Amino acid sequence: MTDAFQPKDARVAAINCTACGSPLPALAGHRARAMVCSYCGAVMDRHAEYALLARYRDMPRPDGPFRIGLSGEILGVMQTIVGIVAIRAQIEGAGYGWTNYQLYSPTHGYSWLTWSDGHLTHSRKTRDMPESGGHFAYKAPLNAAGRAFRMYEHYVARITYLEGELTWIPSLGDTTEVIEAVDPPYGYAVVIGETETEFEFTSYLDRAQTMAAFGVEDTFPRALGVHGTQPFIAGSFHTALSKAGKWFAPIALTLGLVFAAIGAGQKITETLIVDTDRGGSIVFPLNRPDRLAEVRLSANVYNAWSWYDMELTNEETDETVAEFDGGIEYYEGYDSDGKWTEGSQTVTFRFKPPEAGAYRLTITTGDPQSARLPVRVEIRENVMLSRYLFGLGIFFALCALSLWFRRARFEAKRWGDDEEEDD
Amino acid sequence: MGFDGTNCPNCGADLPDTLTRAKMVACAYCESTVILEDDVLRSAGEKGVMAEEPSLFVLGREIQYRRERFLPVGQARFSYGAGWWDEFWAVNGAGEGVWVSVDEGEIAVERPYEIGVTLSPDRLKKGARISLNGETFTVTEADSATCMALRGEFPEALHVGQTYEYWHLSGPNGRLVTLEYSDGEFAASEGTWVDPYLIRPYLIRPENAGA
Known part of the structure; x- marks a missing residue:
């Protein structure tokens, strides 16, 4: 255990259990009603000289990182853990359990720190009643405490463990009906008891920060699933990436469209080479050495292929500028799915001329297996490629959408109904 | 004169x-x-002995709750069965006086209230239902309290050692009415609960200046 995780114990006053005599810390204020012995399960009335009211032996101690006596800051308020209550509930047929830690602050009173599947929340009593509703309806709106909550779950909570100082006289097995609603990172609960209905306001807590505040080293398993009140936190890098994507995707796609519209360039010349065995050549001027030029070959190849070797030379110096080779192949036919095609009757080569001037393109059919067909040669310059911009646009759009997808997946996990997104 | x-x-x-x-x-x-x-x-x-205890309310230190601000100018401490609580006499932003009761984070701001009927302390048992000005209230607490200590100033005479009978009445929508009985007379106040987590020190900011 490092120095940073030394548990922070509150000043301890103690009383002796009136049933077993064990020393028990007395940390709460005068409004706490019950003291439950950590050793023998005796429930004592703090307002009646610790009179013994009940005794619950062998209660199963719940899982959780905290213990009575630890102090830490929550929501800017120094709080001390004075009691523990474990709860079990059946929610939609499945059993769940969580641990409530009774907190006490001399200035802010009593509240709860809850450990549920590795998530931490803070709940306090509120007098802000719901403005509407009263019956549970999944995802139905519930307006209270100035917030628009949505109903999340409805269950009956049963007490399975008691310890320490509590604000009421509890009994093991006591049940309360609870309706929970969420508006992350907040929650609102309607707690319907036998004699009265209370309301609670919940805040989702940062686990690392909270455990550090209480001086507890976090050696516990990672939190399971998404808690009802857990906020979606994207992370600064992903947020920045998404923001950049939102701006740059439309820019890249717009530029891509512009390039597609005007980027075909200007045709310089065009010729048909009929005898490709002998080959042929074409001389043409190129005036834009700063832009791409293009050689486009088209041949009426059908269920066959043809291969072409090309050499581009500077007409004035006879220096070889570039060499290309490539084929045109095109096949089509029918199968059980209908007509199919493969390949293309056109192939394009692009190059950047080193300088303005006259160039010669020599073309031959190099491979003896190649089909011998007339080939149309077209030379263009000032060509702008839009496909890279479209690629970039799609990349940025995915960056922007990835955050939306992540959030949607997170919300689906929260509500447990991936197939039922109704937003 | x-x-x-x-x-x-x-x-x-x-x-x-x-x-x-x-x-x-x-x-x-x-x-x-x-x-x-x-x-x-x-x-x-x-004026009695006022032991220093942690509190969100301190005499002379203005606090803000939602859109209201309060300056506590008087503090009276009362003991009751379970412990003690403080009643602060505070002046709000409009210059009106209000009582603020503070008991371990249970905080209510109360203003004078006309009950409009004649009541008998004998009728005010815990759980009894009472109609006041057309609203039905339930007596949720009935106890007596003794003034332990006084600091600052008050709109009425209070005396250390004097015992008051009091009743908390809960009405619809969180309504709270407090009745006090002393020297054969009832005094009543109606209140609203205050969330202590929303209380902030009132800071003099440019937008608050002159407010």
Whole structure:
């Protein structure tokens, strides 16, 4: 255990259990009603000289990182853990359990720190009643405490463990009906008891920060699933990436469209080479050495292929500028799915001329297996490629959408109904 | 002739000018409380021992709750069965006086309330239902409290050692009415609960200046 995780114990006053005599810390204020012995399960009335009211032996101690006596800051308020209550509930047929830690602050009173599947929340009593509703309806709106909550779950909570100082006289097995609603990172609960209905306001807590505040080293398993009140936190890098994507995707796609519209360039010349065995050549001027030029070959190849070797030379110096080779192949036919095609009757080569001037393109059919067909040669310059911009646009759009997808997946996990997104 | 004496009749120390608006003040220098009656100051008794306890309310320190702000100017501490609570006499932003009761984070702001009916303390049992001004209330707490200590100034005379019977009445939508009975008379106040997590020190910011 490092120095940073030394548990922070509150000043301890103690009383002796009136049933077993064990020393028990007395940390709460005068409004706490019950003291439950950590050793023998005796429930004592703090307002009646610790009179013994009940005794619950062998209660199963719940899982959780905290213990009575630890102090830490929550929501800017120094709080001390004075009691523990474990709860079990059946929610939609499945059993769940969580641990409530009774907190006490001399200035802010009593509240709860809850450990549920590795998530931490803070709940306090509120007098802000719901403005509407009263019956549970999944995802139905519930307006209270100035917030628009949505109903999340409805269950009956049963007490399975008691310890320490509590604000009421509890009994093991006591049940309360609870309706929970969420508006992350907040929650609102309607707690319907036998004699009265209370309301609670919940805040989702940062686990690392909270455990550090209480001086507890976090050696516990990672939190399971998404808690009802857990906020979606994207992370600064992903947020920045998404923001950049939102701006740059439309820019890249717009530029891509512009390039597609005007980027075909200007045709310089065009010729048909009929005898490709002998080959042929074409001389043409190129005036834009700063832009791409293009050689486009088209041949009426059908269920066959043809291969072409090309050499581009500077007409004035006879220096070889570039060499290309490539084929045109095109096949089509029918199968059980209908007509199919493969390949293309056109192939394009692009190059950047080193300088303005006259160039010669020599073309031959190099491979003896190649089909011998007339080939149309077209030379263009000032060509702008839009496909890279479209690629970039799609990349940025995915960056922007990835955050939306992540959030949607997170919300689906929260509500447990991936197939039922109704937003 | 109006009131112009501003010295404690017990020790002679200066009393705050606000005594002209308050009815009672605890002298900051001696152990006495002073009451103003018919423009005459007279000693009203001892102010008692006020043990320092952590509190969101401190005399002279203005606080803000939602859109309201309160300046506590008087603090009375009462003991009751379970422990004790503080009643602060505070002035809000509109210059009106309100009572703020503070009991381990249970905080209510209360204003004077006309009950409009004659009540008998014998009828006010815990759980009893009472109709006040057309609303039905349930008695949720019935106890007595004794004044332990006084600090600052108050709109009425309070005395250390005096015992008051009180009842908390809960109505619809979180409505709260407190009844007090002392010397054969009822006093009533209606209140609203305050979330202590929303209380902030009132900071003088440019937008707050002159508010």
